[in-house]
Amino acid sequence: MTEVAPAQAPGQSTRSLADRLREIEFDPRMIGMVLALAVIWLSFDWLSGGAFLTPRNLWNLSVQTASVAVMACGMVLVIVTRNIDLSVGSMLGFVGMVVGLVQARLLPELIGFEHPATWLISVAVAVALGGAVGLFQGALIAYLAIPSFIVTLGGLLIWRGCAWWVTQGQTIAPMDSRFKPLGGGIEGAIGTSASWAIGLVICALILIGIAFARRQRRRFGFSLRPLWAECAIAVISCGAVLGAVLIANSFALPAAIARRLVEAKGQAWPEGGLTIGHGLAVPVLLALTVGVAMSFLTKRLRFGRYVFAIGGNPEAAQLSGVNTRKVLMLVFGLMGALVGISACISTARLDAATNSAGTLDELYVIAAAVIGGTSLAGGIGSVTGAMLGALVMQSLQSGMVLIGLDTPLQNIVVGLVLVVAVWLDGIYRRRLG
Amino acid sequence: MIQTEPGRLPVPLIEMRDISIAFGGIKAVDSVSVDLHPGEVVGLLGHNGAGKSTLIKILSGAYRADSGEILISGEPVAIASPRDAKRHGIETIYQTLALADNVDAAANIFLGRELLTPWRTLDDSAMEAETRKVMGRLNPHFRRFKEPVKALSGGQRQSVAIARAIYFNARVLIMDEPTAALGPAETKQVADLILELKKQGIGIFLISHDLHDVFDLADRVSVMKNGRVVGTARTSDVTQDEVLGMIISGKCPAGAVPGPGALRG
Numbered sequence: 001m002t003e004v005a006p007a008q009a010p011g012q013s014t015r016s017l018a019d020r021l022r023e024i025e026f027d028p029r030m031i032g033m034v035l036a037l038a039v040i041w042l043s044f045d046w047l048s049g050g051a052f053l054t055p056r057n058l059w060n061l062s063v064q065t066a067s068v069a070v071m072a073c074g075m076v077l078v079i080v081t082r083n084i085d086l087s088v089g090s091m092l093g094f095v096g097m098v099v100g101l102v103q104a105r106l107l108p109e110l111i112g113f114e115h116p117a118t119w120l121i122s123v124a125v126a127v128a129l130g131g132a133v134g135l136f137q138g139a140l141i142a143y144l145a146i147p148s149f150i151v152t153l154g155g156l157l158i159w160r161g162c163a164w165w166v167t168q169g170q171t172i173a174p175m176d177s178r179f180k181p182l183g184g185g186i187e188g189a190i191g192t193s194a195s196w197a198i199g200l201v202i203c204a205l206i207l208i209g210i211a212f213a214r215r216q217r218r219r220f221g222f223s224l225r226p227l228w229a230e231c232a233i234a235v236i237s238c239g240a241v242l243g244a245v246l247i248a249n250s251f252a253l254p255a256a257i258a259r260r261l262v263e264a265k266g267q268a269w270p271e272g273g274l275t276i277g278h279g280l281a282v283p284v285l286l287a288l289t290v291g292v293a294m295s296f297l298t299k300r301l302r303f304g305r306y307v308f309a310i311g312g313n314p315e316a317a318q319l320s321g322v323n324t325r326k327v328l329m330l331v332f333g334l335m336g337a338l339v340g341i342s343a344c345i346s347t348a349r350l351d352a353a354t355n356s357a358g359t360l361d362e363l364y365v366i367a368a369a370v371i372g373g374t375s376l377a378g379g380i381g382s383v384t385g386a387m388l389g390a391l392v393m394q395s396l397q398s399g400m401v402l403i404g405l406d407t408p409l410q411n412i413v414v415g416l417v418l419v420v421a422v423w424l425d426g427i428y429r430r431r432l433g
Numbered sequence: 434m435i436q437t438e439p440g441r442l443p444v445p446l447i448e449m450r451d452i453s454i455a456f457g458g459i460k461a462v463d464s465v466s467v468d469l470h471p472g473e474v475v476g477l478l479g480h481n482g483a484g485k486s487t488l489i490k491i492l493s494g495a496y497r498a499d500s501g502e503i504l505i506s507g508e509p510v511a512i513a514s515p516r517d518a519k520r521h522g523i524e525t526i527y528q529t530l531a532l533a534d535n536v537d538a539a540a541n542i543f544l545g546r547e548l549l550t551p552w553r554t555l556d557d558s559a560m561e562a563e564t565r566k567v568m569g570r571l572n573p574h575f576r577r578f579k580e581p582v583k584a585l586s587g588g589q590r591q592s593v594a595i596a597r598a599i600y601f602n603a604r605v606l607i608m609d610e611p612t613a614a615l616g617p618a619e620t621k622q623v624a625d626l627i628l629e630l631k632k633q634g635i636g637i638f639l640i641s642h643d644l645h646d647v648f649d650l651a652d653r654v655s656v657m658k659n660g661r662v663v664g665t666a667r668t669s670d671v672t673q674d675e676v677l678g679m680i681i682s683g684k685c686p687a688g689a690v691p692g693p694g695a696l697r698g
Contacts, residue, residue: 216558217558219558220558220559220561220562222558222561222562299555300554300555301553301554301555302547302549302555305536305540305544305547305555308533308535308536308540309533309536309540309544310533311535312533312534312535312536312581313531313532313533313534315529315531316530316531316532316533316541316544317533317544317545318495318515319493319495319515319525319527319531320515320531320544320545320546320597321514321515321516321519321544321545321546322544322545379533379534379535380535
């Protein structure tokens with residue numbers, strides 16, 4: 001027990017780089033993912049003759065990523081506890097159908113057509129139903145000790161069947177006009193000034209967060225990050241936020257719609273026309289909010305600590321007095337609630353509820369989490385990584401559509417990328433872990 | 434804490450009476466009675482599979498006994514979970530150490546008993562500061578506070594497990610094979626720690642299959658065989674060879690009080 005940290009003579013140089021990065025709390029894996037994303041974006045931009053890195057494409061990309069990104073946040077926790085959820089795609093279909101039914105058939109009769117509260121009730125129903133389905137599956141897994149693979153494989157079939165049953169296979173459309181912004185589109189863009197305001201608020205929060213963490217470490221006399229690293233983090237994060245706002249704002253609305261907007265305000269439409277930017281999309285803001293909340297939950301709350309401890313050593317967590325079964329059930333409940341949010345995003349985006357919504361989403365969600373560095377052996381994973389993973393997956397798909405690759409070939413590429421990404425991650429872990 | 438009535442022995446800190454537990458028809462622990470006084474070290478000896486670890490897992494709340502009772506300072510208590518045991522001041526260092534490998538030392542030490550800020554969030558800085566204090570006492574050279582315990586050496590992992598047990602002011606400490614994975618210098622350090630804790634009035638159950646580890650440290654030994662107690666003896670009243678005989682053949686020597694598992698005839 002008197003041992004000093006073991007000397008690592010061989011491989012000292014690689015080790016010390018990773019250590020030095022960790023000391024200033026830079027995660028080398030996250031840097032690798034951002035680099036991979038940059039390579040994907042630049043390659044597609046080059047292959048498509050400059051069509052990828054345009055405000056229009058990036059805006060659409062962000063909206064398309066939202067639904068899978070929201071679910072990937074929950075899947076991280078599921079996989080961290082050494083479980084899997086194969087039912088999320090089918091659950092999304094089922095919850096989406098119920099949400100469609102509630103707002104297009106039920107609520108118009110109860111509270112009237114296009115009632116201002118319709119969208120809010122719909123979202124609440126989606127989250128509650130998704131959460132209830134998740135808790136039910138979680139209870140089977142945690143208290144009856146049925147393997148999660150089997151419970152959710154059953155769920156994959158059952159909830160898809162239920163999705164059909166809700167309306168005997170009929171598609172429900174259209175959705176409530178206040179619900180539709182959740183899916184993006186023109187009505188789901190918040191406009192340029194609101195986007196700048198949100199961007200600046202986020203930047204302020206980032207700076208406050210950094211300052212607060214620094215004060216906290218000083219209070220206990222721990223080693224501080226060098227000031228240059230602190231400033232670099234602040235500049236990079238704020239730059240990324242404001243850059244994203246700038247891009248979203250420079251994606252112009254179609255002229256006819258811009259004109260209608262101006263005229264609705266009682267102003268004259270100028271001779272030479274006018275460009276009005278989209279601004280950030282509602283589903284993207286929703287996904288980011290979910291990401292921040294889930295990140296907070298995993299890192300700062302007791303619940304998140306327990307989730308990771310269970311993943312690392314379930315027996316140890318139990319012997320330490322953690323109610324492992326309850327935590328496990330709640331993880332699946334949380335996953336279900338997030339599926340409810342994604343069901344709203346997908347249904348609103350399509351402006352229709354169909355019983356095939358979310359087909360194969362379970363695979364994209366699991367792939368996003370795994371590409372984002374979540375270990376299927378449990379105990380390791382991060383929400384930020386999973387959201388970046390979702391962005392990587394969607395970038396690949398959008399990029400391949402943009403350069404006109406055939407669908408079968410798209411699937412082959414996505415499959416290969418998934419396998420290679422996990423292989424590289426494994427090598428990284430063994431070398432530097 | 435010691436209640437003394439005139440003319441009687443002080444009430445034991447822990448008394449386990451007639452404890453039995455069966456797994457699928459096999460009696461792993463069969464009417465076992467052991468006790469422990471404040472500031473006393475009791476060695477639980479026996480072969481692998483004799484029922485020692487199962488017995489202490491009942492005391493630490495990991496298993497529930499089928500029958501029998503547990504008394505703390507003379508009061509019967511129900512220990513249904515590890516949380517209950519910890520509430521009564523019973524801390525355990527498991528043979529497997531029971532550490533979550535993927536999180537750091539502070540997260541392990543405070544697992545299940547995290548320090549929180551006024552906003553109910555984890556107070557990681559406070560936990561790290563406390564960890565530095567308690568680890569400084571056990572293992573002054575320890576510096577790897579930020580790394581998952583998977584990256585630590587066997588001795589360092591052991592000190593994290595010990596730190597977790599002693600940090601919360603235990604009254605009773607259960608150490609299951611505490612030195613099985615350690616070298617001679619580290620074993621010596623654990624022995625010193627046991628003597629120090631004993632001086633503070635903590636009662637210690639020391640479980641081992643190795644007689645020599647225990648004999649010098651323990652005030653008394655209880656030997657188990659096939660789930661039953663062969664006998665209990667003060668280490669001053671018996672020789673190591675006699676205790677070895679108890680472990681191997683179940684024969685109870687003259688200096689020991691025979692238990693239900695003693696060889697008859």
